[in-house]
Structure formats: structure tokens, C-alpha cells
Amino acid sequence: MATDWHEKARTLDIPSQMMINGELVYAASGKTFASVSPVDGRHLADVACGDVEDVDRAVAAARLAFEDGRWSARAPAERKLVLRRFADLLRTHRDELALLETLDMGKPIADSTSIDTRAVANCFDWYGEAIDKIYDEIAPTAPGTVAMVTKEPLGVVAAVVPWNFPMVMAAWKVAPALATGNSVILKPAEQSPLTAIRLGELALEAGIPPGVFNVVTGDGPEVGRALGLHMDVDGLFFTGSTQVGKYFMMYSAQSNLKRLGLELGGKSPNIILSSYRDTVHAATTSAHSAFFNQGEMCTCPSRLIVERSIHAQVVETLVEIAKSYAPGDPLDPATSMGAMVDERHTGRVLQFVEHAAEDGATLATGGRRARQQTGGCYIEPTIFDNASNDMRIAQEEIFGPLLTVIPVDSVDEAVKIANESCYGLASAVWTDDLSIAHKVSKGIRAGLVYVNCYDCDDLTTPFGGFKESGIGRDKSLHAIDKYVELKTTWMNVACRD
Numbered sequence: 001m002a003t004d005w006h007e008k009a010r011t012l013d014i015p016s017q018m019m020i021n022g023e024l025v026y027a028a029s030g031k032t033f034a035s036v037s038p039v040d041g042r043h044l045a046d047v048a049c050g051d052v053e054d055v056d057r058a059v060a061a062a063r064l065a066f067e068d069g070r071w072s073a074r075a076p077a078e079r080k081l082v083l084r085r086f087a088d089l090l091r092t093h094r095d096e097l098a099l100l101e102t103l104d105m106g107k108p109i110a111d112s113t114s115i116d117t118r119a120v121a122n123c124f125d126w127y128g129e130a131i132d133k134i135y136d137e138i139a140p141t142a143p144g145t146v147a148m149v150t151k152e153p154l155g156v157v158a159a160v161v162p163w164n165f166p167m168v169m170a171a172w173k174v175a176p177a178l179a180t181g182n183s184v185i186l187k188p189a190e191q192s193p194l195t196a197i198r199l200g201e202l203a204l205e206a207g208i209p210p211g212v213f214n215v216v217t218g219d220g221p222e223v224g225r226a227l228g229l230h231m232d233v234d235g236l237f238f239t240g241s242t243q244v245g246k247y248f249m250m251y252s253a254q255s256n257l258k259r260l261g262l263e264l265g266g267k268s269p270n271i272i273l274s275s276y277r278d279t280v281h282a283a284t285t286s287a288h289s290a291f292f293n294q295g296e297m298c299t300c301p302s303r304l305i306v307e308r309s310i311h312a313q314v315v316e317t318l319v320e321i322a323k324s325y326a327p328g329d330p331l332d333p334a335t336s337m338g339a340m341v342d343e344r345h346t347g348r349v350l351q352f353v354e355h356a357a358e359d360g361a362t363l364a365t366g367g368r369r370a371r372q373q374t375g376g377c378y379i380e381p382t383i384f385d386n387a388s389n390d391m392r393i394a395q396e397e398i399f400g401p402l403l404t405v406i407p408v409d410s411v412d413e414a415v416k417i418a419n420e421s422c423y424g425l426a427s428a429v430w431t432d433d434l435s436i437a438h439k440v441s442k443g444i445r446a447g448l449v450y451v452n453c454y455d456c457d458d459l460t461t462p463f464g465g466f467k468e469s470g471i472g473r474d475k476s477l478h479a480i481d482k483y484v485e486l487k488t489t490w491m492n493v494a495c496r497d
């Protein structure tokens with residue numbers, strides 16, 4: 001029988017406390033903030049609003065846990081078993097987690113059940129499974145010496161994450177950090193704190209000892225800043241806007257030079273060339289990727305650069321596909337586009353519709369708020385055509401369902417425009433010409449290049465950006481390096497006789 005998500009939502013327990021040292025606690029100040037659902041404006045909970053004092057409590061608990069070795073000193077194979085048990089528990093609680101995520105930040109329930117929750121469980125499985133297969137090194141030094149190069153956990157690490165994939169972004173950081181033996185403090189975005197709290201509870205249930213995984217909820221400029229400035233936090237791993245990423249560099253410089261990992265914004269170019277036979281397929285895939293997750297995607301292919309000879313057909317297809325993304329009830333499994341995260345962000349995205357008109361782009365479809373009678377936050381899938389790359393809709397990250405189409409006359413012009421951005425996260429090129437595919441993918445300055453596809457995803461591949469899209473990579477075995485220090489231990493083993 002199909003799940004009635006509205007019925008489930010009525011009886012759902014909404015978490016509202018923080019997790020510090022294995023206990024659910026209120027903020028020391030007693031302050032709370034209202035969690036309001038963008039689905040229909042309903043009040044979900046009053047969530048603990050932490051501050052510096054709560055951060056201090058969490059860091060002290062994490063430090064103690066790290067120093068006494070209750071997790072950090074366990075054999076990797078033991079940590080693996082616990083992380084895999086955690087992954088199993090996440091699967092058992094799939095529906096509850098998916099529903100919390102959808103109510104909290106508005107994405108369609110079909111996505112949170114089939115994509116987000118699955119990705120999170122897989123992530124803990126994958127890093128758990130990997131960690132007892134990673135070897136240290138013996139350097140090829142002279143006879144009579146042994147030089148061991150070993151990986152040691154950083155210590156106390158903080159993860160500060162955004163609201164667009166609240167659980168997935170948390171898992172990409174927390175899983176490798178825990179696998180390598182660190183103690184962790186997770187700070188979810190204030191727009192989407194609910195699943196993070198449940199992750200903390202389920203981690204405890206799975207056997208991750210108290211104090212090893214803490215969750216502090218609250219505002220960015222308060223909790224995030226306090227973590228960034230904390231003298232006893234050894235590493236801070238952030239996903240969010242480029243602006244706030246720059247703050248974290250300052251916080252690190254102003255405190256203890258803590259290691260940073262920064263996964264930041266994007267304005268990804270997606271080049272469709274006339275040398276790709278199936279224009280309709282390229283345009284269809286591009287539209288799906290642009291409108292997926294309401295366009296609230298760091299990798300959203302929001303700048304579509306298309307050769308003029310196929311431009312009309314591409315735009316026609318985009319407009320047709322946009323119709324299938326008419327915003328719907330996020331709790332209906334048939335919905336493909338849900339709600340924007342909140343009122344403030346909805347207003348910000350709609351401002352770009354005005355900017356586009358002022359700058360002279362052509363509105364091909366959409367551009368309006370939708371489903372207002374529900375009390376929720378919805379925007380029509382929107383396409384702007386005949387844009388130029390200097391317009392605000394082509395340069396600024398919108399983080400909503402607004403697609404900008406820029407016609408060009410040559411491959412070289414396409415690559416030039418692709419690179420004229422402060423960002424360098426994802427990119428794509430569509431062509432059947434192998435030489436052009438090589439040339440363009442080499443020429444684009446971005447951490448991810450898709451050729452004849454978009455948004456391919458696997459934990460085995462690193463994820464992150466060039467330029468102002470960030471520093472470091474999430475996912476894959478490369479991410480392990482962020483959470484460890486390398487130690488070189490020299491031993492004199494020469495015979496003394």
C-alpha cells in the first residue's frame with residue numbers, strides 16, 4: 001500500500017534538542033528558534049538555539065572523548081563494525097529521516113526517500129568499510145633506519161553544513177571524520193536542523209560512544225563562528241556559500257590556524273554543441289539537472305551555453321521539460337519539484353527575476369511564485385533566454401530553479417564564457433566529437449566535468465571545486481586525507497656491535 005505521508009507527518013516526533021556528550025540537551029541559555037516548514041508554513045518545533053557556551057560544552061566533550069581513546073584508539077576494524085551498524089540503522093529509519101528532511105527544507109519526498117537517505121547510509125557504509133583497508137607507509141630510507149609515515153586523526157573536528165542536502169552534506173564530512181578516529185561536532189544549518197539531531201541519536205544507538213559525535217544547533221554567526229574561532233577545534237570542514245567560506249578562513253587565521261576544508265558555491269557552465277547529434281536528449285538532461293532539488297544545488301547547471309545553430313531547438317525542449325517541474329506538494333510521491341527552503345530565500349531568488357528583466361534577458365517560461373494558497377514557498381521553473389555572461393543571472397549563484405541560456409557562435413567562445421566566472425565547481429560539454437570533448441574538458445577550469453551527461457555521482461570519486469568554489473575535496477579516499485595528520489617516525493635500528 002502506498003505510504004500516506006501526510007498521515008505519517010501528523011504523528012511524527014520532531015526532534016528539538018542538541019546532542020552533547022551523548023545526551024539530548026537544551027541550549028545553556030534556554031533559547032530556541034522556530035523551525036517552520038516551507039511545505040505549508042506549519043510550525044514544526046522550537047529548536048535549541050545554541051551559542052558560545054554550548055559550543056564550549058561540545059568541544060570539551062569531544063576533546064575528552066578523543067583524549068581517552070574511547071573511539072580514537074579503537075582498531076579500525078572495530079570502528080568499521082560500528083559505522084556499518086549505524087548505516088543499517090539509518091536504513092531502518094529511512095522513512096522517518098526522509099519525512100523530517102522534506103518537512104524541514106521542502107524537497108520532494110520521492111527524492112528524500114530514494115536519493116538522500118540512501119546516499120547517507122551508503123556513505124557511512126563506504127567509509128566504515130574502507131577504513132581497515134588503508135595502510136600506512138615505510139619510507140625507502142637508508143639501511144639502519146626505519147621511517148614510518150603514519151596517519152593519525154586530527155583530533156576534534158567540526159562540520160558546518162548547509163540546508164540543501166542537510167543529511168548528505170553532513171555524512172560526506174562526518175563519515176570520513178569518524179572513520180579516521182576523530183571526535184566530531186556537527187552544526188546543521190538553522191533552516192534544516194532536524195535530521196542532524198536524529199543522526200546524533202542514531203549514532204549513539206549504533207554504538208558510537210558519547211562525546212564522539214555531537215550536534216549543536218543554532219545560528220551561523222553564533223555557533224558556526226564560535227566553532228571557527230575555537231582554539232581547541234583542530235579542523236573545520238564547511239559546505240556553504242563562498243562568502244561564509246571566506247569568514248572561516250578569517251576565523252582560522254584569528255584563532256589556531258585550524259585546518260579548513262571548504263566546499264563552496266558554483267555557477268556551473270553546461271555547453272551544448274552542434275556536434276552532439278541528439279540535441280533533444282542534451283536539453284532534456286540539462287533541464288532535469290537544472291530543476292532537480294528546486295535548483296538548490298551547488299552543481300546546478302545554471303548557465304546553459306549553446307551553439308546558436310541549435311539554440312532554438314534547445315530552448316523549445318527546455319521549456320517543454322520545465323512543465324514537468326511545476327511545483328507540487330512535497331509530500332506527494334509524484335511531485336518532482338518541491339518547496340524553496342524558506343520565505344527569505346524565496347524572496348532572494350525572485351529578485352533575480354527582476355534583475356534578469358532589468359539586464360535585458362528574455363523570459364522563456366516561469367518567473368512567478370506558485371502555490372501561495374498553501375502557505376508554503378514555491379517558485380515556477382524559470383528559463384531566461386538570450387542572456388549574456390555579464391548579466392547578474394549569469395554571474396551570481398541564484399540557488400533556485402532559474403536557468404540562464406547564453407547563445408554562442410563557436411567552441412572557443414563557449415569555453416571562454418564557461419571560464420569567465422569566479423566559480424569552478426561543475427561543468428559539462430555535449431559533443432560527439434572526441435577531440436572536441438578532450439579539448440573542452442581540459443580547457444574548463446572546474447573540479448567536475450561531465451561529457452555527454454550531468455550529475456553522475458559515485459562515492460568513489462572526489463567532489464569539489466577550483467577557484468572560489470572551494471579548497472579540498474569531499475568523497476572518495478582522497479577525503480580521508482583531510483581528517484588525518486601525517487606523522488613521520490624515524491627509528492635508528494642499526495646494529496651497535
Ligand code: NAD
Pocket residue numbers: 160161162163164165169187188189190218219220221222223224225228239240241242244245247263264265266297298299397399425464465469470
Ligand atoms: P551559508 O553559507 O549561508 O550557510 C552554511 C552554513 O554556514 C550554515 O550552517 C550556517 O548556519 C553557517 N553560517 C552562516 N553564516 C555564518 C557565519 N557568519 N559564521 C559561521 N557560520 C555561518 O549557505 P547555505 O545558504 O546554507 O547553503 C547554500 C550554499 O551552499 C550555496 O552557496 C551552495 O553552492 C553551497 N553548497 C556547496 C556545496 C559543495 O559541495 N560545494 C554543496 C552544497 C551547497
